[in-house]
Amino acid sequence: MFIIDDILLRQLGITIPGLSLVWTLEQIRDFAYKELYNPEKIKNKIKENRLLFEFGELTSGEYEKNNAKLLQELKLAERGTEMNLSVRTDILRAR
Numbered sequence: 001m002f003i004i005d006d007i008l009l010r011q012l013g014i015t016i017p018g019l020s021l022v023w024t025l026e027q028i029r030d031f032a033y034k035e036l037y038n039p040e041k042i043k044n045k046i047k048e049n050r051l052l053f054e055f056g057e058l059t060s061g062e063y064e065k066n067n068a069k070l071l072q073e074l075k076l077a078e079r080g081t082e083m084n085l086s087v088r089t090d091i092l093r094a095r
Contacts, residue, residue, distance in 0.1 A: 039078050
């Protein structure tokens with residue numbers, strides 16, 4: 001019932017921050033995106049991967065595999081930062 005109310009109020013352009021279930025879910029989603037797609041954290045993982053390889057904790061195959069995956073994640077994170085995905089476009093209020 002509350003979800004339907006939230007969706008209907010959203011269509012009318014009415015939002016009550018903190019009380020809206022959709023708003024709360026959007027805040028959780030935005031926080032998760034910031035944690036998942038943080039370029040600095042991914043760069044730190046790349047550095048950690050390199051150190052583990054240099055200290056002999058990883059084989060060259062594991063290092064290459066991890067490095068390729070992390071570089072792909074970094075590319076996506078930087079692209080997301082460039083596009084500023086955290087900004088929501090509100091079509092109803094565009095002027």
